[in-house]
Amino acid sequence: MSKLYSVAALFNTPDDIMHAAAKVADAGYEKYDVNTPYPVHGMDGAMKLKSSKMGYYTIAIGLTCMSLMLFFMYWVYNIDYPQVIGGKPLFPLPAFVPIMFEITVLTGAVLTVAVMLIFYFKFPNNAHPLHDSGYMKAVSSDKFGINIEAEDSNFDLDKVKAFLSSLGAYKVDEIYFDEEEANTKHKILDTKFVFGMFLIAGFTSLSVYLHMNKVLYMPPFDWMLVQHKVTSQDKSDFFNNGISSREPVKGTVARGFMPYLFTDDPEGAAENLVNPYVADEENIALGKRKYLTYCSPCHGDLGKGDSRLKGQFPNGPTVHSDKVKSWTDGHIYHVISEGQNVMPGYKKTVTRKERWAIVNYVRTLQRALDAKEEDMQ
Amino acid sequence: MSTIDYTKNEVNVHGNRSLKEIDDLIVAPLDRIPDKRFFIAIGFTSTLLLIGVIGVALSLYYGTGLWGNNNPVGWALPIVNFVFWVGIGHAGTLISAILFLLRQRWRNGIARFAEAMTIFAVITALIFPIIHTGRPWVAAVYLLPYPNQHDIWVNFNSPLLWDVFAVSTYFTVSLVFWYVGLIPDFAVLRDRATGKIKKVIYSIFSLGWRFSNRHWQHYEMTYLILAGLATPLVLSVHTIVSFDFAVSILPGWHTTIFPPYFVAGAIFSGFAMVQNSLIVIRKVFDMNDLIPLKTLETMNKIILLTGTMVGYAYSMEFFIAWYSGSQPEYFTFVNRAFGPYSWAYWTMFSCNVFIPQLFWFKKIRTSIIPMFIIAIFVNVGMWFERFVIVITSLSxxxxxxxxxxxxxxxxxxxxxxxSFGLFFTLTLLFTRFLPSIAIAEIKAVSEGAQPSHHGGEDHE
Incomplete structure (x- = not known):
């Protein structure tokens, strides 16, 4: 036999329940409750309940949170990151009022409901003995019930039953604790629980993996990695020659460039052009940087003709041949500017100073790879 | 004799049904498989929703360049729609909170439904500022003050941030208010449920409600407090939405009449939308007794009142534009009425000011089809009001x-x-899955539900 929770009586009309509740309260019972499908006016008086204190929670919570928000905004504007916006002072109280008001309402409403449900009602609680009883099904629809708990100090089963019947109840029931529900203990190693946890963990990991590794690299989530613009090495469907990089307009000179006078005249260049730059440390460093960018892919890092492109493009010849060593600076400058055989000219992309710096660097390489005794000193 | 007996409360629920019959009637749409009308309706609204989803997906993939927004009109249709939908929501809170405080018991039949519409309208509204950011998965979090890698905070001086707080508070509080009202009804559903799955779901949402009077006592107090908080909240929300415009310096926006004018307009359009939906609901679910014609007539009176207030605001704006002597202000208003957007202005003016005046006639106020059509005109007019305000001033x-x-x-x-598809799809699903009339509230105001004045003393 399971434990008795209460004796519950059902009544037909609101008048009956008012009368019964008043009598039960007068009889000195304390642990009893009235259950009605809707709030019945005057029931609090009949049960001798004190009026609800919920309003005090609302005002305390609302004002506290409002003050915290005001302090937060003060802290942001005056301590953490002082910043003048729109010529307003650092503590513009009128501008803070709307937010303070909203925070008061938000916290007041949400937390009052939370206090009521969690601390007053001890919800959620679906394991209460009244649940699923015929009594509960009647009072949730159209009947009015009163139940006196077995824990009440005046409780005596037969007396309570007789008392409730005498008040005009059409039905008096005993409500028992559900044996099974009362004795159920939840174990942490329950198979279903563990399985559920694994399922959640698996789903979370998979979704994090997919987000971090796939979704973030798909448009439109990829921080605009894919853009409809032309970059220098793109193939072009728009221009006739299929190259996205454009030639300078004919007859114009770009800023910082001078027209090259010896276009089809390598001998003239070799004879007339003189390197205007002294091969000092700075100039050679510049030459090295430009050489590694523009020349080394074909000619190799040290100019030995050992291309880094591994046969994807014809290897450039070595710069250490006697032929190149015998050229004047002007001749090397001419080859850099105009190109030769399959080598394109660089006069449009590399400035005059940079080209002369490359010449100096090539000379440096020639001398370094074929160093003589006196160079060591 | 046609004198009214003021000592008796007016009957709010007709048909003299027993409490059990009220349960059956309200829960009926949840228990039976809906008929063809429902599927046709939801097929239509979800098609609209799908069109919107495609529109949003394309906008997010290709960028907001797919919209008409461009200099100088940067705040175009998304903001128009945002203000329109937030406004729709206001009627729900007005019905559920303000009329509750004013002890207007006719509200009980429609309060639940109106609150649901508030929530769905605010959800619909929130989509617009979020997609207006272009890349919401990046931008939406910047709206909130949280410690971030940029080491800067949001601008607490900005009406746009006030708006973030106002609308999110409004949504949260409306949702809580709605859910608190639903708890006893979930318990009713729980005790009626026959299937196991339904029972589990309803038990979870009812939180174990026991209809205890020791609970009802705090519950009623909390409901009163929520109504008390929601009342200034609903007024503040559209006030702050109007600050988005009024705090700027643009002619046509920079006016002090905006807050009351926006609130009146919001209630105006919201009531029209609620009235439209209620007419459909009471027809489809045979709830003519629970939502009597008297309720609809009262709503029409409020539409007439707020429509006239809006008309006053339009005229006053014009007067002040002339009286202020400010040339840009004057130009803006003449431009509204006679410039390139005059078609929008006169659509707005006739739908909002002239057409609702028909509600002065009791015959029109109390016949279903004319009031339905007038309310549609009101919503068209109110959408154009926001269009006129946003577009003409900026252009x-x-x-x-x-x-x-x-x-x-x-x-x-x-x-x-x-956005219409989303709103109406949610509304239809709501009528199918939740009780669209507050069961406990309607029981409390039905005939004979409260003890007689002497509180059962006749037993002695």
Whole structure:
């Protein structure tokens, strides 16, 4: 036999329940409750309940949170990151009022409901003995019930039953604790629980993996990695020659460039052009940087003709041949500017100073790879 | 004799049903498989929703360049729609909170439904500022003050941030208010449920409600407090939405009449929307007794009142534009009425000011089809009001060299249609899955539900 929770009586009309509740309260019972499908006016008086204190929670919570928000905004504007916006002072109280008001309402409403449900009602609680009883099904629809708990100090089963019947109840029931529900203990190693946890963990990991590794690299989530613009090495469907990089307009000179006078005249260049730059440390460093960018892919890092492109493009010849060593600076400058055989000219992309710096660097390489005794000193 | 007996409360629920019959009637749509009318309706609304989803997906993939927004009209249709939908929501809170405080018991039959519409309208509204950021998965979090890698905070001086707080508070509080009202009804459903799955779901949502009077006592107090908090909240929300415009310096926006004018307009359009939906619901679910014609007539009176207030605001704006002596202000208003957007202005004016005046006639106020059509006109008019405010002011501001004529694109319209689809799909699902009338509230005001004045003393 399971434990008795209460004796519950059902009544037909609101008048009956008012009368019964008043009598039960007068009889000195304390642990009893009235259950009605809707709030019945005057029931609090009949049960001798004190009026609800919920309003005090609302005002305390609302004002506290409002003050915290005001302090937060003060802290942001005056301590953490002082910043003048729109010529307003650092503590513009009128501008803070709307937010303070909203925070008061938000916290007041949400937390009052939370206090009521969690601390007053001890919800959620679906394991209460009244649940699923015929009594509960009647009072949730159209009947009015009163139940006196077995824990009440005046409780005596037969007396309570007789008392409730005498008040005009059409039905008096005993409500028992559900044996099974009362004795159920939840174990942490329950198979279903563990399985559920694994399922959640698996789903979370998979979704994090997919987000971090796939979704973030798909448009439109990829921080605009894919853009409809032309970059220098793109193939072009728009221009006739299929190259996205454009030639300078004919007859114009770009800023910082001078027209090259010896276009089809390598001998003239070799004879007339003189390197205007002294091969000092700075100039050679510049030459090295430009050489590694523009020349080394074909000619190799040290100019030995050992291309880094591994046969994807014809290897450039070595710069250490006697032929190149015998050229004047002007001749090397001419080859850099105009190109030769399959080598394109660089006069449009590399400035005059940079080209002369490359010449100096090539000379440096020639001398370094074929160093003589006196160079060591 | 036709004198009214003021000592008796007016009957709010007709048909003299027993409490059990009220349960059956309200829960009926949840228990039976819906008929063809429901599937046709939801098929239509979800098609609209799908059009909107496609519009939004294309906008997010290709960018907001698919919209008509461009200099100088940067705040185009998305903001128009946002203000329109937030406004729709206001009627729900007015019915559930303000009329509750005023002890207007006719509200009980429609309060639940109106609150649900508030929530769905705010959800619909929130979509617009979020997609207006272009890349919401990046931008939406920047709206909130949280410690971030940029080491800066949001601008607490800005009406746009006030708006973030106002609308999110409004949504949260409406949701809590709605859910608190639903708890006893979930318990009713729980005790009626026959299937196991239904029972588990309803048990979870009812939180174990026991209809205890020791609970009802705090519950009623909390409900009163929520109504008390929601009342200034609903007034503040559209006030703050109007600050988005009024705090700027643009002619046509920079006016002090905006807050009351926006609130009146919001209630105006919201009531029209609720009235439209209620007419459909009471027809489809045979709830003519629970939502009597008297309720609809009262709503029409409020539509007439707020419509007249809006008409006053339009006229006063014009008067002040002339009286202020400010040339840009004066130009803006003449431009509204007679400039390139005069078609929008006169659509707005006739739908909002002239047509609702028909509600002065009791015959029109109490017949279903005319009031349904008038309410549709009101909503069209209120959408155009926001269009006129946002578009005409921006398209011609101080600098004539930057003037331009704004045209929405097909994507803009797809998203607008989608917003109606979302709203009505949610509303239909709500009527199918939740009790669309507050069971406990309607029981409390039905005939004979409260003890007689002497509280059962006749037993002695």
């Amino acid at each position: 011609r501001d101080f600098l004539p060299s930057s003037w331009a004529y704004y045209r929405p694109t097909i994507t803009d319209f797809a998203i607008l249609l989608g």
